[in-house]
Amino acid sequence: MSTTTAPARLSSLQRAGVSTVAARDIAERRTMATFVGAGIGVFALGMAPLFNSIEQLLADAMALFPEEMTAVIGGVDMATPAGWLNAEIFSVTAPAAILAMAIIIGARTVGGEEEAGTLHPLLGTPVSRTRVAVEKLLAMAVLVAIARALVFVGTIVGDALAGTDIVWSAIAAVAAHLALFGIAFGAIATAVGAAVGRYKLSAVATGVLAALAWVTATFLPLSDRIADAAKASPWYYYASTAPIANGFAWGHLAALAGIAVRRCHPDHRHLQPA
Numbered sequence: 001m002s003t004t005t006a007p008a009r010l011s012s013l014q015r016a017g018v019s020t021v022a023a024r025d026i027a028e029r030r031t032m033a034t035f036v037g038a039g040i041g042v043f044a045l046g047m048a049p050l051f052n053s054i055e056q057l058l059a060d061a062m063a064l065f066p067e068e069m070t071a072v073i074g075g076v077d078m079a080t081p082a083g084w085l086n087a088e089i090f091s092v093t094a095p096a097a098i099l100a101m102a103i104i105i106g107a108r109t110v111g112g113e114e115e116a117g118t119l120h121p122l123l124g125t126p127v128s129r130t131r132v133a134v135e136k137l138l139a140m141a142v143l144v145a146i147a148r149a150l151v152f153v154g155t156i157v158g159d160a161l162a163g164t165d166i167v168w169s170a171i172a173a174v175a176a177h178l179a180l181f182g183i184a185f186g187a188i189a190t191a192v193g194a195a196v197g198r199y200k201l202s203a204v205a206t207g208v209l210a211a212l213a214w215v216t217a218t219f220l221p222l223s224d225r226i227a228d229a230a231k232a233s234p235w236y237y238y239a240s241t242a243p244i245a246n247g248f249a250w251g252h253l254a255a256l257a258g259i260a261v262r263r264c265h266p267d268h269r270h271l272q273p274a
């Protein structure tokens with residue numbers, strides 16, 4: 001059985017017009033992106049048809065759910081097809097998987113390369129710091145987009161098999177929110193890695209930040225006095241409008257994109273040539 005080597009994958013990307021820095025990152029990590037996206041997509045494909053057999057059970061359960069539990073599962077009625085998928089996949093499972101992937105990619109982007117001693121040789125080439133930062137953000141976006149596409153396809157196929165008639169634009173919306181959410185936290189991991197220069201530390205630190213962001217976005221809105229503080233959390237801009245039920249929230253997507261761009265700014269000591 002033939003295999004495609006990393007150099008061969010890199011060359012194919014370069015022939016397609018992808019620059020060296022971005023091409024290398026995509027070639028090294030696209031298998032991980034494919035597995036993550038396919039895993040979530042297959043899970044969605046299986047969960048959608050399950051709804052039809054437990055719809056009444058879900059309706060009975062929702063009648064007993066306290067407000068706090070409803071918040072944990074995304075604040076949407078789980079007795080509806082969109083609410084079921086939101087609770088089972090898009091409130092915690094899918095964002096956690098995309099987060100893990102994006103944080104690993106982001107932490108390796110600068111912190112991992114700094115630790116491995118491969119960053120400064122790259123910065124010693126005639127490639128500007130700005131271009132390195134932009135291309136690494138581009139590579140991360142491409143990798144997350146690969147996962148997003150597979151999630152979208154799996155959810156669409158599951159919905160078609162189940163006949164639950166979730167609006168396709170809503171599925172596209174939750175996939176878009178999921179992608180930008182992952183890119184935002186990947187960019188945060190990149191910034192943390194640039195600050196500390198260590199892969200594992202930056203990955204763990206960003207993971208802790210992500211967990212705190214989930215707690216903030218999930219539970220602060222339960223109190224009117226502190227509900228507005230939830231807007232400090234990137235998780236709020238991903239989940240608060242329940243995009244699989246309500247479609248695109250363009251302002252929230254813009255906020256997530258803004259986080260990603262700000263956190264990948266190249267002016268940092270670890271992005272200075274040696």
